Amino acid sequence: MDKCRVVALNVLNGVIGEGAYSNILLSKSINESDLNEKDRALVTEIVYGTLKYKYTIDKILMFFINRDLIKLDISVLNMLRASIYQIKYLTKVPEFAVVNEAVDIIKKLNGIGASKFINGVLRNYLRQKDANFIGEKEIEKICFQYSFLPWMAELFIKQYGNEKAMEIMQGSNEVPTVSARVNVLKTSYDKAIERLKTDGFSVEEGYASPEAITIIKGKNIEHNKSFISGYITVQDESAMLVAPSMELTDNMIVFDMCSAPGGKTTHISEIMNNTGKVTAFDIHKNKLRLIGSNAGRLGITNIKLTEMDSSKYDEKFYEVADRVLIDVPCSGLGLIRKKPEIKWTKSERNLRDILKLQRDIMETSAKYVKKHGVLMYSTCTLNKEENEDNLNWFLNIHKDFEIEPLYFGKAPNIMYNKSGSVTIIPNKYMDGFFICKLRKHGRC
Structure with missing residues (x-):
């Protein structure tokens, strides 16, 4: 039995059947296996690809299966999904090998009856790969091509227009x-690059952030001595743009209201040369411990970890901070390329339900900013209700704040909104993101 595909199947069962996070379960499963680098790469490809294109794959399966897919055994269904993904999207994997391995795995796990069912469905697909699996409506064609649920595709089209919506879905x-x-x-930028090259990594300069190094090829970066010694931190380039936009100087008092996992917190400390005081707030104590551990690795000593619900006002922090960052909990629609299950686990209700929490955090955090200080708002979503609409709501109430425009260069995926905020469309190098800088004036 192919260990590689068994590991992939178990991860898919955990993510789709039990609600596990794909990145966490995949990493754990690979690390606990004895697979070589080539097989680890194939497991990763199968898991993320199957999750990414699940809508399209399920449309194909429904063409051949005359019952609700949800009534199938989870292993049988996910084996079919993973196999269709490999046949449709992976050109280097022989079709006969995909079918044979699927049949063999399911025969051992579920018996001969299930294996015959798998064999029949997959061979039918091989004979009819060019069949029309979708209806005539334009939205059906779009959803099939990009593998998005209709409500999410329609949301992007409504908020961004057809062209930008396609860019968002393609980038995702x-x-x-x-x-x-x-x-x-x-260390310095040049020395960090040289260390990585010496350790066998293929690297290049970042796409948008001047502090970024893009890892083209190399084994697990977090096991590398440059990471272990604190010379580098793994962080998406979109997130790297936030801290440098806050106009940080030495000895400031800075609050990071929703700090976990701490990438922006430690970035703030680095820019401030480990001076001043950075208070990292989070509602989860265990996540704060991870921030403390990461700060220790980086040699940072100016971070104070504070367990607190940032949606609840605490008067002792009134106008204490020079800078306040609110990277609020959000729907995460900008992270689909790294967490593809977001396509299937989020709903329109999830998007609506989170707005109150975001606005409570905005309302509370505004009180902690000193006069003439900066309130930084960011999300990893592309839902305008959580981004532009939240800011419009906030500015209507808080006349003492105004947006200061940001500029991050001419990368084609960076959108400069009329208000001065920035939306980042996901691509190969960057997550979907939203960033806005607000200045608090002395007047009311």
């Missing part, structure tokens, strides 16, 4: 690169 399906941020407290 890209295979992401790994990017690392150089820790200027311990």
